[in-house]
Amino acid sequence: xxxxxxxxxxLILAAGALGVCALLPLGDNGYWLGLGVTVAMxxxxxxxxxxxxxxxxxxxxxxxxxxxxGTYVTGLGIDSLPFWVLVGLAGIIGAVLAALVxxxxxxxxxxxxxxxxxxLAELVRQVITWVQNNSGQKGLYVLTDxxxxxxxxxxxxxxxxxxxxGWLIGRSRLGFALRIIGDDETVAAHSGINTAxxxxxxxxxxxxxxxxxxxxxxxxxxxIEPSLAFAPILSFQVVIMALLGGASRLWGPLVGVIxxxxxxxxxxxxFPNQTTLVIGIAFLVIVYLLPKGFVGLLDKAMIxxxxxxxx
Amino acid sequence: xxxxxxxxRGVTKRFGGLVAVNAMDFDVAEREVVGLxxxxxxxxxxxxxxxxxxLPLTAGxxxxxxxxxxxxxxxxxxxxxxxxxxxxxxxxxxxxxxxxVVAGAVFGHRRRWGREAHDHAEQLLExxxxxxxxxxxxxxxxxxxxxxxxxxxxxxxxxxxxxLDEWLAGLxxxxxxxxxxxxxxxRDEGRTIILVEHVMDxxxxxxxxxxxxxxxxxxxxxxPTDVLSDKEVIRxxxxxxxx
Numbered sequence: 001x002x003x004x005x006x007x008x009x010x011l012i013l014a015a016g017a018l019g020v021c022a023l024l025p026l027g028d029n030g031y032w033l034g035l036g037v038t039v040a041m042x043x044x045x046x047x048x049x050x051x052x053x054x055x056x057x058x059x060x061x062x063x064x065x066x067x068x069x070g071t072y073v074t075g076l077g078i079d080s081l082p083f084w085v086l087v088g089l090a091g092i093i094g095a096v097l098a099a100l101v102x103x104x105x106x107x108x109x110x111x112x113x114x115x116x117x118x119x120l121a122e123l124v125r126q127v128i129t130w131v132q133n134n135s136g137q138k139g140l141y142v143l144t145d146x147x148x149x150x151x152x153x154x155x156x157x158x159x160x161x162x163x164x165x166g167w168l169i170g171r172s173r174l175g176f177a178l179r180i181i182g183d184d185e186t187v188a189a190h191s192g193i194n195t196a197x198x199x200x201x202x203x204x205x206x207x208x209x210x211x212x213x214x215x216x217x218x219x220x221x222x223x224i225e226p227s228l229a230f231a232p233i234l235s236f237q238v239v240i241m242a243l244l245g246g247a248s249r250l251w252g253p254l255v256g257v258i259x260x261x262x263x264x265x266x267x268x269x270x271f272p273n274q275t276t277l278v279i280g281i282a283f284l285v286i287v288y289l290l291p292k293g294f295v296g297l298l299d300k301a302m303i304x305x306x307x308x309x310x311x
Numbered sequence: 312x313x314x315x316x317x318x319x320r321g322v323t324k325r326f327g328g329l330v331a332v333n334a335m336d337f338d339v340a341e342r343e344v345v346g347l348x349x350x351x352x353x354x355x356x357x358x359x360x361x362x363x364x365x366l367p368l369t370a371g372x373x374x375x376x377x378x379x380x381x382x383x384x385x386x387x388x389x390x391x392x393x394x395x396x397x398x399x400x401x402x403x404x405x406x407x408x409x410x411x412v413v414a415g416a417v418f419g420h421r422r423r424w425g426r427e428a429h430d431h432a433e434q435l436l437e438x439x440x441x442x443x444x445x446x447x448x449x450x451x452x453x454x455x456x457x458x459x460x461x462x463x464x465x466x467x468x469x470x471x472x473x474x475l476d477e478w479l480a481g482l483x484x485x486x487x488x489x490x491x492x493x494x495x496x497x498r499d500e501g502r503t504i505i506l507v508e509h510v511m512d513x514x515x516x517x518x519x520x521x522x523x524x525x526x527x528x529x530x531x532x533x534x535p536t537d538v539l540s541d542k543e544v545i546r547x548x549x550x551x552x553x554x
Contacts, residue, residue: 183403189385192418
């Protein structure tokens, strides 16, 4: 692999930033760590979401489905298997589920895909509720000795893996193929790209990552039930954050996650009943004012700056 | 024909009750330039779409070097060495000129990646007259330059057969001369080309042979001079009075 000086500099910077983030639990074990876990969770979810949806422009609302499946993997297996096995297992199940969903739906375009993915989370939730009603069981207790700091480090590890995977995909033929598909699927097919296969392969990444995130976070909930694990609002939050930051760059979603999580935190503690309203308004603002997110804003500023310099 | 590279046999396409292409038969020899002619709506572009895999056939078959390619998806046909341009130019808007050409080089018949693909794209840009313009965005290009980019992308996978769908349409007289010279240079390299075209100057100077279609059916086949004086062809273009 050929790394340019810029690549190496970026890698070192990223490693440094990661190191600093990893120190957070040593400084605080209460409020800030809790916020850190939420930021890390949404960073992982939004970044992996944008890996697929950024280049292809397919808006997936399936995050909650994969996330919920992950929490249930931990919930069901915590008494019999080690935690790291459960996280890996959740990843595999998430990837397989994503592949099945992808094969069935990625031929659909635009709004049909959006609706299907939204329905998927609801479908899985209803199935689990039905099974629970028949078995007389209500929810699952997840009791571990994993504390908030442990969850945080797990998520940080996953975030590292996601960024690394995203960086490698961006440099690969698969990443290039996805950009061509996002621009013009007909041209992609006539350039020799197996468009269906490329899309399914990349859709497996957010599927696996969201399931692993759910598996890691299950101990935080202590008690899990379908309406909590498969809450559709999660899918929407991930989409909003990724779009707010900008889905066209690997680091874009991160730029959206941090301000939005803090905003949400402030709102939900001060106006607990208006949280949904704020999410709705944020969605409108992003769509109208920032269609390409903060990344788009930055690009525009750069072009203007360079233009002035050139003139 | 002794050893055709591409053969169409009974190729038919129906859209509901409309027969857009009706039992087309013709062969293309290696290093031959074949013009596909006919009035608007006669099924030329549809025929090209059937060969490239953009549309599925209703009946008949297309073979490349004797092996069937009809029924395969477009990407497989491209990988086997049939590459095309589009009637309405299709470029990739989020990429610069060079990346647009690289896009054709990575996944097609002959594959390149990284530095090799980059250098190959530069060569092709030079070849089609866009040397040094690799970093431009496609939005900055003139119409003929967008056509050049598309041609370079099509050439990037070293296709065995090149399908050009009205590549010369919409050019002004000066550009047309440049365009004809460019296609002629491809012809001189010994490429096998099928071109759908309306521009008679281009047809006379480029084509070895022409296939003329009217209402989805082949009405004539032969050298440009022969088919353009054919009574059926004149009737199809100009009506009974002139035939």
